[in-house]
Amino acid sequence: GLSLGNVQPTQKRQKRTKKPFTVAVEGNIGSGKSTCLEYFRKQKEVEVVPEPVAKWKDVKGNNTLDMMYKDASRWSLAFQSYVQLTMAEVHRKESDCPIKMIERSLYSARYCFVENLYKNGLMPEVDYAILSEWYNWIQENEDMHIDLIVYLQASPETCQSRIKERNRQEEQSVPIEYLQSLNSLHENWLIKQDKFKAPCQVLVINTDCGLDEMYKKFETHRDKIIQMNK
């Protein structure tokens, strides 16, 4: 109502001028990213920005994630350009919390997923070239800064059994080879760092274990993950 008009400028002035310490949680499909984000969401210093997967499943009523899995050659350009747009929004989102945690990043969308589609013949070269040019433009013109990557490392077999367990309808046809290929791309990017370099320090947590042990590992690494920008 009327009184709100007076509140807004004050809120603006109170906005933190410091940038939040930004943590991206990375890892294969089913590696445990959502579990990790849920765990740290409980900390009052942390704002979690979830992955915009709900948007991908409803573009004017079209489930583009499903379309991509059913016919990658036809739909992966549309799908990955929308992923790129929505991830750019995640990077740009301001936070009043000292720590901002995001699920994935523009980096893994490009270096793991787009790369995977192209390398496996599921995306034509021209589509790959256009997405790459868009990616380069965003990298030059937008703030994609990350302070820390938490890499949840899990075997493709672990990921496959978790995918089966959670039973997300779109993913039921994902073959083990797809997960193996995505796993190599994550390893190349975050561990070997040959073709693509990690944009910041990488903290590796192995998640080939049960839920309780996973929580214990998150707790062990808590102070490395929850850092404040000075």
Ligand code: TTP
């Ligand atoms: P993930 O980002 O791996 O999320 P997840 O919920 O599977 O993670 P976790 O189990 O670790 O909590 O992927 C979500 C879906 O989107 C998955 O089916 C892979 C797909 N995807 C792409 O196909 N291309 C992309 O660029 C991204 C980011 C996701």
